[in-house]
Amino acid sequence: MxxxxxxxxxxxxxxxxxxxxxxxxxxxxxxxxxxxxxxxxxxxxxxxxxxxxxxxxxxxATRFKPGQESYNRIEVGERRDDGRNIRIKLPCGTWVLEHRWVWEQAHGPIPDKCVVAARDGNRRNTDLANLMLVTKDRHWRRNQIRKYPAELQDVILAQQDLKRAIREKKS
Structure with a gap:
């Protein structure tokens, strides 16, 4: 040694x-x-x-005196914006994505095969009217067509849904 x-x-x-x-x-x-x-x-x-x-x-001797709080204490309900998502602190001390939390408060737990998506594509817009529950597959497809204009995106999604319905009818 x-x-x-x-x-x-x-x-x-x-x-x-x-x-x-x-x-x-x-x-x-x-x-x-x-x-x-x-x-x-x-x-x-x-x-x-x-x-x-x-x-x-x-x-x-090294701890805070009674009534004194840390300068960086984070209150319950505080929001943090990381540029992509907004997170909110819960009473249990954990941080959750605000758009998911807003959805769960209004509609209950999110099923395993689903995600909460923003209608306008902006996850930071956590207004309940802007949120929708979609399957992970549909969410993936929505994100694949983001590069196209909005009108064309709607047509592509409708076409994909029609093809899926036809496949399901055949089987």
Missing amino acids: VVRKDGIGRRWTEQEVALLTELYPLTPMPEMEAKVGKTAGQIKNKATNLGLKRDQSILG
């Missing part, structure tokens, strides 16, 4: 383990690093392996 000048790669001695066990609960990390001669990461890893816990009084 290669041992670097900073001690990384060197095994813990019995004295270091005893010192860590004694100091870990109540000693601030910078002071512990100096006394033990290990980095904060090494100390935390060894303490975890030994099952050592920090005293809450030492942890309290």
